[in-house]
Amino acid sequence: MSDLKKMYTTILGDSFPMEMTLSFGDQTLIYRKRTWAIPMEDGTVDERGLRYGENPDQEAALYELVNGNLLLGDCKFIEPGNALVSGIKVEDMLQVGKHPGKINLTDVDNGLNIIKYLMDKPAAVILKHNNPCGAAIGATLADAYNRANRADRIAAFGGAVVVNRPLDKATAELMSQNYLEVVCAPEFEEGTLAILAKAKNLRVIRMDGIKRLADFERYRFVDFKSLIDGGIIVQQSAVNAIRSAADLKPAVATWKGKEYLCERQPTQQELDDMIFGWAVEHGVTSNSVIYVKDGCTVGIGTGEQDRVGVAEIAVQKAYIKYADITCFDRFGIPYADMALEVEQGKRAAADKAEIDAKVKNDRAGLPGSVMISDAFFPFRDAADVGIREGITAILQAGGSMRDYASIEACNEANPQAAMMFTGCRAFKH
Structure with a gap:
């Protein structure tokens, strides 16, 4: 075990050249x-x-x-001249923690990929393994971060956080209550670094470019996918074409x-959540289904092979995360710890029953x-999954031969659910 720990804290180094040219x-x-x-700690x-790369034995640059x-x-x-993650300098690393690895920076990059569509309001995205585990907008940055964290407190442990406003003390205090790997913000107000410094391995990154992140909506980059035979697939990067209710069909x-x-039209709040959710979808591995409410994720299903399956997984995750945050609010411990204590006879079963009843x-x-x-x-089975759980509106691409069946599902629901089409999909592989 000690060798494994040493592996994770060792800088592997790399053999890649200082300059790369693509024609x-x-x-x-x-x-x-x-x-x-x-x-370094020894003064050098x-x-x-x-x-290192995705694993400690992979060189990366x-x-x-x-x-x-x-x-x-x-x-x-x-x-x-538009560098964000690739332009991070030593002076931007306000707290180095451990030397940055590939996963830390790709998580930050995907956070920027989402939050660039949410610049109008204070927003926070928490990511793990290049997928959001919680994303939210709020009246204040602290509100946005707190909502994103509470959406999935379990997955947020060890995550990377990207915010679109200068980090203030209230938000820093909330962040200090969880174990995080990276905090990235456009600026850090006085006193925030002292609060974050309580976690000595936390990487704190100032990224001034976040202030102009909305400009990146219109930028495309060349997206590379390398194949095991040495070949490369290239494509234009995706652009989110759904930026307001007027873009919906x-x-x-x-x-x-x-x-x-579809007989029922969405409310203004539902339209707002559609636009918010579609922005978050651009950072979620496909096939995906997510549930959002009042500008915050409720359940995120990622990377499944079938759509009804990922709709069900997103529901299951919502229940697990809701049980955890409810238990934490009520008893100050994770739900999994409570369940284990009940199983071991260290806690009354009534405590767990109380949480289970509330979640249900x-x-x-x-x-x-x-x-x-x-x-x-x-x-229509995927739409039915959401409707059974009480969702009130659906946003999907449309274009299926069986769109009529999903529309029927919304019309037959009691109360009826609204549905809108985007006319485009948002795959990310």
């Missing part, structure tokens, strides 16, 4: 490897790049685009000559939430 026909992009000269200064302007077809890709379908129309009665907070699907429903 697209007669156009060239030049990248420079990012390294940091970081003071060690200049290296990433700690971070490159910043420093030269070249790529134009392919009608798409002009992002230009040098009515849920209408025709089947065997009959037109089907509240249906994990799912009633009144909006169901978001990153692609169309091939059958």
Whole structure:
């Protein structure tokens, strides 16, 4: 075990070159490897790049685009001078903690990918393994972070947090109550670093570029997927085309000559949650279904092969997380610890029964939430999963041969549920 611990704290180093050049026909992009000269505990200064890749035995490197302007077809890709994660300098690492690894930075990057669509209000996204475990907007930054954290307190443990406003003391105090790996903000108000410093291994990153993050909505970059045979698939990065209710389409379908129309129209709050949820979906691994309510995630289902399955998983996760936060609020311990104490005879079974009854009665907070699907429903069964849990509206891509069946599910619900189409999907692999 001691060897494993040493492995996770050792800087592997890398053999990648300081400069990388990519040619697209007669156009060239030049990248420079990012390294940091970081003071070590023994007083020496060690200049290296990433700690390691996804695992401690994988070398990795971070490159910043420093030269070249790529134009392919009608798409002009992002230009040098717009670095965010790849532009982090030593002076931006307000608290180094442990040397950054690939996962830390890709989590931050995906947090930026989500929060760039949520810049109008204070927002927080907590991520683990390149997926959001909680995302929320709020009246204040502390409110947004608290809601995101409470959405999935379990997964947030050891996560990376990205916020879109200067970090204040109230938010820092809340963050200090959980174990986090990374906190990234555009600025840190006086006194916040002292609060965060209680966690000595926490990486605290100031990223001034977050202030202009809304500009990145219109930027595309070249997205690479490397294959095991050494080949590469390239694509344009995704752009979120659903930015307001005006971008949504009515849920209408025709089947065997009959037109089907969703009878109930969404409320303004449901429309707001649709736009919020669709933004979050752009950072969730597909196939995915998420539930959102009042600008906060309730359940996030990621990366499943079938849509009804991921809809059910998102519900199951919502119940697990709701039980945990309810138990923590009531008794100050995680639900799993309470269940174990009851099993061991160290706690009265009535305590657990009290939590279970509340979770069942509240249906994990799912009633009144909006169901978001990153692609169309091939059958109505996924819509039925959400409707049974009390969701009041659905946003999906539309375009299935059986759209009429999902519309029928909404019309047959009691009370009826609203449904809107995006006309596009939001896959992320």
